[in-house]
Amino acid sequence: MSDPAHISVESLATPVAWLSAAGAVQNCNQAFASWLGVSVRRLQGMPLGELDVEVGRLSEVFQRLPEHGHTLRVHRARLAFPGSGEHFAELWLTRLESAEVRLEAHPSEEFLGEDPAKVLPAALSAALKGLAHEIRNPLAGMKGAAQLLSRRVDDQDSKELIELIGTEVERLAALVERLLNPAPPREFGAANIHAVLERVLQLADTDAGWAVKLVRDYDPSLPELYADADRLTQAIWNLVRNALQSGASQVGLRTRAEHHVLIGDTAHRLSLRVEISDNGRGVPEDLAEQIFLPLVSGRAEGTGLGLAMAQQVAREHGGSLGYRSRPGHTVFTLLLPVNDVESDDE
Numbered sequence: 001m002s003d004p005a006h007i008s009v010e011s012l013a014t015p016v017a018w019l020s021a022a023g024a025v026q027n028c029n030q031a032f033a034s035w036l037g038v039s040v041r042r043l044q045g046m047p048l049g050e051l052d053v054e055v056g057r058l059s060e061v062f063q064r065l066p067e068h069g070h071t072l073r074v075h076r077a078r079l080a081f082p083g084s085g086e087h088f089a090e091l092w093l094t095r096l097e098s099a100e101v102r103l104e105a106h107p108s109e110e111f112l113g114e115d116p117a118k119v120l121p122a123a124l125s126a127a128l129k130g131l132a133h134e135i136r137n138p139l140a141g142m143k144g145a146a147q148l149l150s151r152r153v154d155d156q157d158s159k160e161l162i163e164l165i166g167t168e169v170e171r172l173a174a175l176v177e178r179l180l181n182p183a184p185p186r187e188f189g190a191a192n193i194h195a196v197l198e199r200v201l202q203l204a205d206t207d208a209g210w211a212v213k214l215v216r217d218y219d220p221s222l223p224e225l226y227a228d229a230d231r232l233t234q235a236i237w238n239l240v241r242n243a244l245q246s247g248a249s250q251v252g253l254r255t256r257a258e259h260h261v262l263i264g265d266t267a268h269r270l271s272l273r274v275e276i277s278d279n280g281r282g283v284p285e286d287l288a289e290q291i292f293l294p295l296v297s298g299r300a301e302g303t304g305l306g307l308a309m310a311q312q313v314a315r316e317h318g319g320s321l322g323y324r325s326r327p328g329h330t331v332f333t334l335l336l337p338v339n340d341v342e343s344d345d346e
Helices: 004-009 031-038 057-063 114-148 156-180 193-211 229-245 304-317
Strands: 017-018 025-028 070-079 085-096 101-106 190-191 213-217 226-228 250-263 268-278 320-326 327-337
Touching: 017 031, 025 031, 031 085, 057 070, 057 085, 057 327, 070 190, 070 320, 156 193, 156 229, 190 193, 190 229, 193 213, 193 229, 193 250, 226 229, 229 250, 229 268, 229 304, 229 327, 250 327, 304 320, 304 327
Parallel strands: 070 250, 213 250
Antiparallel strands: 017 025, 017 101, 070 085, 085 101, 190 226, 250 268, 268 327, 320 327
């Protein structure tokens, strides 16, 4: 390899390949070849499309790759050398000044196992309906108790906490009713992601108190979303509550803009990335492939519904939910598109 850019990443653990302007593999580092289970020599000259398990998807993405300096991220990509097993990753494709394309593969736990989209609706619906019947009466009792308390307190702090209880009870009651008597989804409206996160943090602060440090890392320049703020609140609260229940002493909420992101088969000029991180126990290895499926939980007292519902809400908004985890560091990443779909001729 004579190109210094190639030499600098040869020793990296990250799988990297370089593609010609036509989309054929010109070269790759050893990590890329090892990831696919073949030699570097056998990959040289192979069209990217022949490595694509979802025939045609990566070729189409390659054709609408932005000009020099921009990176397009492809989520849930599936690659395989002909005749070998499949490998899952997020791909980063960057057009270089020479018109060559640099491809980085970032294997992640979020792509393991069966696609929850294929098994989620029926199982989740049945599970949630059973749960809804069980919690309807306790919610009514909580609402009545909150109303009684509101008449007996005078200080402002107590009134605000009681108001929070009442608001959350009403939101959960509406969710229960929607589960028992499905109705068409509500129309989306303008929503501020940071207002959603602040509401979640208020719930977390009430739930965990001083036992957990809550850290904000927001990008204040982010635009509003076209979304259902209540559904997003529920999804993100489920993720934060999981973090609290994992024994974490610190939970972080981070927002950033993501440009030229492919979610599923749809490319977006701009998306919001929301990361929920914690320093808890992490996702058990034996559940890594199933955590987004309903009724799967790493806790004996868990219902196994929180992550399944969060995944469903992400899909409702045209987004995605993934994660990476090891003991002491877990990050769930919610991607939400906020822009028009990119057209192929742009």
